[in-house]
Amino acid sequence: MDYEIVIGLEVHVHMKTRSKMFCSCSSEFGAEPNTHTCPVCQGMPGVLPVINKKAVELAIKSALALNCEIAPRCIFSRKNYFYPDLPKNYQISQYDIPLAEHGFLEIPGKRIEIKRVHMEEDAGKLVHSGAGIEGSVYSLVDFNRTGIPLLEIVSEPDISSSEEAYLYLNMLKQVLQYLNVSDCDMEKGSLRCDANISVRKPGGEMGVKTELKNMNSFKAVQVALEYEAKRQIQILDDGGKIIQETRLWDEKKGETFSMRSKEEDCDYRYFPEPDLVPLEVSEEWKEEIKKGLAEMPSIRLQRFVSEYGLPEYDAGVLSSSRELADYFEECVKAYPKPKIVSNWIMTELMGLLNEKNISISECRVSSQSLGEMLKLIEDGTINGKIAKEIFPQMFDTGRPAKEIIAEKSLTQIIDQGEIAKVAEKIIAENPKVVADYKAGNEKLLAFLIGQVMKVTKGKANPQLVNKILREKI
């Protein structure tokens, strides 16, 4: 029998602020353990939280980009539970009055409703001497991550397949990266995703859901959801019942296993955080942030087509990340032939980026430098072949094209006298070829051009060689 799959996703991302959510400690990733800490994020007695305005700004920005309604007045709440990575033994989060609600995100062919967007603080990191907290002689706590601002984005259960979940995550990542709100890097832990999934007969009542945790990549989310849907369907087909529970994804085994049932769930005893006053978002503040909103990927794609005359495919590739799109536009400013720029970025540049596995932001060839190189092709200083030869060196060293050309004396030979000398020599050395060409075998001209190019080590301007050979023969 057929089943419908119902999925809702809860995504947490680290917001890119300089300091933590409620204190002025650095929120930088990767520092020595417990060096980015202070009495506030260590939960010492008597300390108080103060809201990071920048974090609120980024959260509002994200919520606006996700088409949410921003609450004019929202509150923070305490989520109470004991765990050694949580120094206060409560997390400051948002509960009954979150920052934003009722938004949506478009994925190809579908609109996924966003239930809520709220802010909270991250917990610290535990390092166990053995397997897990109960199986260890000791565990160490690193509070560097404690208090890093998190944005939680909860979707409605509008996602109907693991593929849609995968698309949703990619679109969401694209939006948040575009806004410069987050790196959305699952490996660094700057994006985490929990999934709720249930199955039902088409049009029937909602099924019992399970919550999946511990997926370490978007692909893992997709595979885990596929597995879990099959598992649930199998149980129902066998006449069994789904138990409401939290299940962990085991990447190695490729299956989910039960972590705790609903009965074992914590009572978090949420209540309004008395150390913070309600957060008011004025219309003016909202409008100011709205004005500064970056162009969203889908809109930029359309603009690339209409403004630069790019094919839809090129526009799609170039607008897929904000950095790449910015790179393209800056490059076009330096060399205003969009299609040529697009070709170079999509083939040569992205080829090398993929090969070396680095991102555009780490690329050593600036958009300006690429533009200048394209100009050198256009004005005849180098030909396309040479350009393709020197580009990897530019890529590796970050040096401008001009420098490399000068050093290797790769400047194109456009001195007609010089080319004529070589051409005469080649004609003299190949009387048979010349005779056949004269007799009507036009293709042989290419052979002669090739010979001239060979002697000039590829530096001769091919158009000039062509013209001079024709004249001489």
Add this chain to the structure above:
Amino acid sequence: MELNELACHELHEKLAKKEITSMDIVKAVEKQIAATEKNIHAYITIFDDMEEQARKIVDKLTSGQVDKESLLWGIPVAIKDNICMDGRRTTAGSKILHNFIPPYDATVIEKLKNAGVIFIGKTNMDEFAFGSSTETSNFGPTINPSREGRVPGGSSGGSAAAVAADEAILSLGSDTGGSIRQPASLCGVVGMKPTYGRVSRYGLIAFGSSLDQIGPFSRDVTDCAILLNALSGYDSRDSTSVNRPVPDYTKALTKNIRGVKIGIPKEYFIEGINAEVKKAVERAIETLKKLGAEVVEISLPHTEYAVATYYIVATAEASSNLARYDGVKYGHRKEGTSIVDMYGKTRADGFGKEAKRRIMLGTYALSAGYYDAYYLKANKVRTLIRQDFEKVFAKVDVIITPTSPTPAFKIGEKLDDPLKMYLSDIFTISANLAGIPGISIPCGLTKNDLPIGLQILGKHFDEEGILRVAYAYEQISKRGFYGL
């Protein structure tokens, strides 16, 4: 009179004229502590560097490290042991923090350092400020200096007793439901709870975050105004502190209260109130009338719900605030076989009976299925109580009540009857729920020479209004003469 028996403003005059030095005052205080502390036990920790602090004070004044305008420089001050001081053990009266040394100063401590005070030590208190008698301290009870065998009130009993026993010139307390005003009343000194948000809570070990406020203890109203000047002001580290200018509170001390409207809430003169207390307060009201104040009866109809409301809101917040004391990061730890076992053993061993009771109460009030009936309901009633005051303050300038229904009770008398103990704050709790300021000043003695306190409550941020009335009454009642 010995120097340690004088008020701060009297000592300041002598210091300014160079008749005495800060060292002279410190030595007088040390001598008094040596003589009486063993009977009073006002302190948990007494600093051994008081004389060193006094030696440095003149240099600090000349180098500008201390504010030259300060009326507090060179004055020995005691600090309640729930206010964090950098490098000084701060216990909150609890075993669970018996070895905790904060690496930071509370904002009020920074302010007092700038004002150039001499820190005497950390005063005794009910564990985490949970109590009205200072008997729940892990370090043993404080004895009321007026009479052996009586409690000093609480939770700031040590701070009140230190000033009353001349072991300090001034002290700081904290008031969540009456913890400054009630012990001030029971010990016969002046104690004020400022408006919620007037004084920064940064560095105050939290009990009920929406109720807690730090405030001064002093010998007289003038000193109260001087210390309040130094403590008040907005602090960017405390989001609940309010950004509004701080007036010079000593300017309110004019003696003139002609035409001031005083409200007397009928709900506060109820059965169960001690007859001598009632009589003393009524006599004080008559005195104020004769000074030209207009006295009207008012009603605060939700008064009877204040204690119940308070014990839900305060314990709910406390249950969450005290969760951090778990043996993981600092303070007391009792090892266990697992993390959960360690939590359990540490907290079972580290918290006293009253702390456990309040954690349980608060946890229950916030639990799923009970939240609406308790915590949410209590907050609605809290709003009604606040509105009671708003309505009344549209008509009167201040409200006068007894501070405590009884004078100092015997040690052990109420310790095993929490409800009875909770009722000793019945007149002070409403001010914390409403966030308004209140002061307790002495208004007489019982036949047994036990002090009686008069409470004056004011509008939000109208500390000047209550200081004005308190000062006018004090000037008439000085030297044991409490009525006209």
